[in-house]
Every structure is written in C-alpha cells, then in structure tokens.
Amino acid sequence: MASPIRHLSFLDRHLTWWILLAIVGGVLLGRFAPQVPLVLGRMAVGDTILPIAVGLVVMMYPPLAKVRYEELGSLARHGRLLALSFALNWIVGPALMFALATAFLPDQPEYMLGLILVGIARCIAMVLVWNDLADGDREACAGMVAANSLFQIVAFAPLAWFWAKWMPERLGLAGVALDIGMGDIAATTALYLGLPFAAGLASRLLLVRAKGREWYETRFAPSISPLTLVALLFTIVAMFSLQGERILQAPFDAVRIAAPLVLYFGAMYALSMWSARKLGSAYPQAATVSLTAASNNFELAIAVAIASFGLQSGQAFAAVVGPLVEVPVLLVLVKLALRAKESWRGS
Numbered sequence: 001m002a003s004p005i006r007h008l009s010f011l012d013r014h015l016t017w018w019i020l021l022a023i024v025g026g027v028l029l030g031r032f033a034p035q036v037p038l039v040l041g042r043m044a045v046g047d048t049i050l051p052i053a054v055g056l057v058v059m060m061y062p063p064l065a066k067v068r069y070e071e072l073g074s075l076a077r078h079g080r081l082l083a084l085s086f087a088l089n090w091i092v093g094p095a096l097m098f099a100l101a102t103a104f105l106p107d108q109p110e111y112m113l114g115l116i117l118v119g120i121a122r123c124i125a126m127v128l129v130w131n132d133l134a135d136g137d138r139e140a141c142a143g144m145v146a147a148n149s150l151f152q153i154v155a156f157a158p159l160a161w162f163w164a165k166w167m168p169e170r171l172g173l174a175g176v177a178l179d180i181g182m183g184d185i186a187a188t189t190a191l192y193l194g195l196p197f198a199a200g201l202a203s204r205l206l207l208v209r210a211k212g213r214e215w216y217e218t219r220f221a222p223s224i225s226p227l228t229l230v231a232l233l234f235t236i237v238a239m240f241s242l243q244g245e246r247i248l249q250a251p252f253d254a255v256r257i258a259a260p261l262v263l264y265f266g267a268m269y270a271l272s273m274w275s276a277r278k279l280g281s282a283y284p285q286a287a288t289v290s291l292t293a294a295s296n297n298f299e300l301a302i303a304v305a306i307a308s309f310g311l312q313s314g315q316a317f318a319a320v321v322g323p324l325v326e327v328p329v330l331l332v333l334v335k336l337a338l339r340a341k342e343s344w345r346g347s
Helices: 015-032 035-042 050-066 069-105 109-120 126-133 138-170 182-211 213-249 251-278 283-294 298-309 314-346
Strands: none
Touching: 015 314, 035 050, 035 283, 050 126, 050 182, 050 213, 050 298, 069 109, 069 138, 069 251, 069 283, 109 138, 109 182, 109 251, 109 298, 109 314, 126 138, 138 182, 138 283, 138 298, 182 213, 182 298, 213 251, 251 283, 251 314, 283 314, 298 314
C-alpha cells in the first residue's frame, strides 16, 4: 500500500517538523535574545500584541477561503450521515476531550483549559486533505466542512462557556474554570473567526464569479495556503520566545499534554467508523465522517487561547501541542481507514 505521506504537499508533509523547529527557535530566541520579547511587549495594546493578533487573523483566512460553501446543498442527500457527524463533532468530541483533559491533567488547570478549547474547535481545513488521502466522499466532506464553519461561528462561544466554565464549576473544579465571560469569548471568536470567515467567504464568492471555480481552486487557493503556515510558525516562535523558561523547567509537560490528544484522536476515529458502519454507510462516507470527527481546528484553538489568556499562558502552550500531535496521528488514521476500505469491499 502506498504511503499517504507522499501525496501531501511539501509544507503539509513536514508540518510537525516545522512546528518543532519553531518551538526550538522560539526557546533559543528567548534565551539568547531577550530583547525580542521586550520588543513584542512594546507593541501591545492592552493585553493584545498587535503583530500576533494580525498573524492569528491571517492564519485563519486561507482555510476559510478554501471552504466550498456552495456544497452545503449537497448535505440534503446525506441526512443520517450529517446527523451522525453533527453529534460526533459537537456533542461527543467536546465531551470526550473534557473527560480526557480532566483525567490526565488534574494538577494542571491551564493545560486542561487549552485541551478543552481544542476539543471545541472542529476541523475546517486539513480534514479535506485527510479525506482525499483516505478516498473519502469529497462532496460530503465539502458540505460538512462548510456546515462546521458556519456553525462554529455561532456555537464556539457558548460551547466554550459550557465546557470551560459552567461544567468545571458544577464538578467542583473551580481552579479549572474560565474566569472570563461568554461575551469576552464571543468577542474573541468574532475577531479571530468571524473576520477571516467574512474575508474568506467574500474571496470565494467574488473571485469564483470573476475567474471561475477551477482558477480559484487550482491557482488562488494554493497561492494563499502558505500564509497559514507562515502565520502559525511566527506565532509559535513569538510564543516560545516568551515560554522558554516554562519549557526548560518542565520539558515533559508536552508529553503529558500529548497523551490525552493521541487517545482523543484514536477514540473519535474508532467510534465514528464503527457508528457509520452500523448505520450502513458505504466506505467513502464512513471515512469522511470518521476523519472529520477525529481532527480539529487547531488554528482557532490557538487564536482563542492566546487572545483570552496571553502568549505566555499554559492554555496557549497546550493548544500548540495540538497540531504537533495531530499531523502524525492523522496520517496513521488515514492508513487505518485505507485498510478498513478493504474489509468494506469484502463485507
């Protein structure tokens, strides 16, 4: 069986290594060039560091500009599949991440909150890549991504309030609960999701009409894709230039954060694949549902964590571990999906 890695673009194929290099570079920068964090601090307006805020908005724009919003109508042909995907993404996924975060990190409330934010942010970008690699249903995937993008705009703030404030308080996890209100979360979501969503939607509507869909998806979309990686790596370097002491003092914290993430991705994939098969779905639809449920919008989680808690926060650190773990784990899940495809043919 051919490895799915060779079908990825050069940037996507080495994403984990880019992030690792950015982390190391940021730590070294903070250690040997302490003036860099000071310069960043001077560019702050209140708690917002302007270059980072711009970078976070730019990071979110390409994936939202790639969403095929016109495919929403196709979901009407996948009623049961859409219902399953909705339940897995917006009910099961956040609940599972909450359970794993509180079980694995009971003594690290900041890391818990970072993982909870990752669990709420559903995937709208890389899942298109994973789905293609696994021979999933492209039409269904495009529709689900469009639906998740729209729903995320209105649902992220109340879900974050529920899972990161209301639920911890009800369970007596006072040290874990958010100390900001839903209005603050909604304002952050509006800026870092709503603004790039509006820009992405406008880009697609105007440019597809002016230049055609083929030009947009084969020329324009690939040309803006590197913006996400550049902005992400810039943010990580800046963050870890300020987080250097945390890393040097507790180098195994990333491993502790990674453990529940690996379990989360694997459990969501297995549960989704099993559920889709029980519903009688064909393999392409089952693969789409499984990979959509097993991946997350780490860009949004990072943006909200940084905007709400700051670059030096444990929440932001935990959110950054997300893509570090997700890329290699999802490649493994793609291979498992392709193996499952063979058993579908024989059943």
